[in-house]
Amino acid sequence: MLSKKTKYALHALTYLGKHRAEGTVLIHDIAEEHGISHKFLENILLELKKAGMLGSKKGKGGGYYLIKEPQEIPLSRVIRLLDGPIAMLPCVSLNYYEPCAECKSETQCGLNKVMIQVRDETLKILENKTLQDILFFE
16 A cells, blocks of 8 residues: 555656646645645655755745656656555565565465465556556546
């Protein structure tokens, strides 16, 4: 399940994508449009900036803007950045692997095998869908 933080990040990225032609966008405008706490959104945008998805400008005419094209921002990257693993179990995670404490053998665990398939299909979709794919559905 996506956290509120990730959903808000995707709403903010979508807003920035739709308003690219206007240049920078104020946090206030995004927060007001989507009913997000200004402070919470500010922290999210800073994380996206540190990850190289956004740029910012201070002062008059300042705000945030996309520094990547919408089709260059995979949804999987945003989700991993803010929520961590995409896999439903730590024992099948590609980037955040941990053995399950209650499992005696991953090689003989049926749940592990099913969750690998779920992870693979989910990743196939999320790595091939980008911000561009969600821009005009909101």
